[in-house]
Amino acid sequence: MxxxxxxxxxxxxxxxxxxxxxxxxxxxxxxxxxxxxxxxxxxxxxxxxxxxxxxxxxxxxxxxxxxxxxxxxxxxxxxxxxxxxxxxxLKRLNNVLNLDQDNLVVTVEAGISWAKLNDYLCNFGLYTGCMGPGSGMTASIGGGISHHSVGGGGCAKYGACTNQLVSLEVVLPTGEIIETGSQANKYSQYPFNRFGNGPDLTGLFCGDNGIYGIKTKVSLQIFPKPEYAAYKTFQLPRKERQVSAQIMSEVRHRGIDVYDLMYIMDLLIRIVTQEKCYPLFEDLKKKRGIIFYTIEANSEQELQAKENQLDKIMEKNKCEYLGSEISDGNIAKWHYTEQGHWQFYHNLWGIYPSMQPLTAECFTPVANYPNIMDDIDQWDMEHNDDIRKIFDITQIRPIAGSGPILLIDGNNVEITCGFTSFWSVYDGEVHPEIDEVNLRLWKSLLERVTKKGVQWYMMGDLMSRLMVDIGAYDEEFYNLMKRTKKMLDPNMILSRGKFNFWGK
Ligand SMILES: Cc1cc2nc3c(=O)[nH]c(=O)nc-3n(C[C@H](O)[C@H](O)[C@H](O)COP(=O)(O)OP(=O)(O)OC[C@H]3O[C@@H](n4cnc5c(N)ncnc54)[C@H](O)[C@@H]3O)c2cc1C
The missing domain is CATH 3.30.43.10 (Uridine Diphospho-n-acetylenolpyruvylglucosamine Reductase, domain 2)
Structure with a gap:
């Protein structure tokens, strides 16, 4: 040893x-x-x-x-x-440290999961607003902050989880421990606000993908969970990409306060129904795309007013209401009342044995996503010969496309796009050639989407290095990021390799 x-x-x-x-x-x-x-x-x-x-x-x-x-x-x-x-x-850093009910701030250790924190907060009628990522049953608050995570519910109303951030305790790569936000003033007794006391150093660690420090404590704004909620699911007409984008944009332009507004594309509906992952869509005669909304309110009148406005938009856009119960296909109800927001994606990625999602997640303005989706279809056709090599082994064609598209803050959406393929160990046999094709196609698709001007928010090793390899970073921005890294981490020990800071 x-x-x-x-x-x-x-x-x-x-x-x-x-x-x-x-x-x-x-x-x-x-x-x-x-x-x-x-x-x-x-x-x-x-x-x-x-x-x-x-x-x-x-x-x-x-x-x-x-x-x-x-x-x-x-x-x-x-x-x-x-x-x-x-x-x-970091999973042993798993505790709620302080609930400041007066100031609506909770302080937790960074390894706690979104589910554990919200399970605790609901005892007080509170929640985190943005419920973190769709993986929130296991994913940690620290991981969410390191990614700007969004998607596990509440993202149209609250945006990414970093929006709620008040302060951080971070261990810098060299071992110093700092506190940010209101805690930069050593006389402040408890975290209450993020901005002030100089530049927003909290922001430096948001979405840093673990390169600038290790978050150990996180203070987040929390919110009273409104007493009233409504959730409705609709089937989209033809040209669903354009129609769903139109609906999202109209909701934003009319200032209607939605908690979630989500579009699920037709391909996904067809596959999940065929593979019996989502029995709630089995009875749909036409397997078209779905759009659903969730709204919250403090009174019945407020709820009704919002519902009326939204239903008018849906009607105008020829959307077909599916019914109020989960068994009618009302995924919105499951999503909100049964924490479907933390279960949805797990099902999607286990559709076939040995299937692996080769995806990435990005933000883009609402108006852009139909065009991005069309271009992914085009990419799929252009790469059919390569995709066929995998099909010849698995007899199931890998899928290029997107998971659910979610309205987030501003007039923007979150898209999980990529290539869902198979692992090289398929049906008890090893096919190393699959790995090579997968990686090549994955990078090729992400490069194509990058060139549509999207903003990747969770970068991992793959996206962080691909952005550099394909020259997508603005040079001055990249140099500042690298100089900051060198200053904070002179020996480059933390998350070594990401962003190709020291070459390949
Ligand atoms: C089924 C499923 C659904 C998902 N849905 C979503 C979604 O809706 N939205 C979304 O944004 N993502 C989603 N993801 C991706 C991912 O789960 C999230 O981004 C999540 O926030 C990652 O948290 P984690 O604790 O698992 O982080 P990890 O995967 O462990 O780490 C993520 C990054 O953060 C760094 N890191 C982790 N903790 C710390 C810390 N305390 N200090 C410094 N750096 C740290 C790591 O080094 C790494 O770079 C999904 C994943 C799955 C499997």
């Missing part, structure tokens, strides 16, 4: 560290199955002090460190790039 291992063991105790081969391999991947490297050591510290000591040691030994929350990133955000390195699993 190495000297480094013994030193780390002294920091966290031996039950919280491992170099067992199986453990190391289980931390070598995220949701995608691409293997980029296996860590030497996996460690589970309990707090910021232990994390600080680990980082100081890693600097002395010049060894890479990768922070990991729930490990739900879709393309390698919290797995090592290259062998070696220490994965810091």
């Amino acid at each position: 190495s000297e480094l291992y013994h030193k780390l063991e002294n920091i966290v105790k031996k039950e919280h560290i491992s170099n067992d081969l199986l453990i190391r391999h289980s931390y070598s991947r995220n949701v995608d199955l691409v293997l980029q490297g296996v860590p030497d050591i996996v460690i589970r510290p309990k707090d910021e002090i232990e994390i600080s000591e680990i980082l100081k040691l890693a600097n002395e030994e010049n060894i890479a460190v990768i922070p990991r929350g729930g490990g739900d990133c879709e393309f390698g955000g919290s797995k090592p790039i290259g062998d070696e390195g220490i994965v810091i699993d």
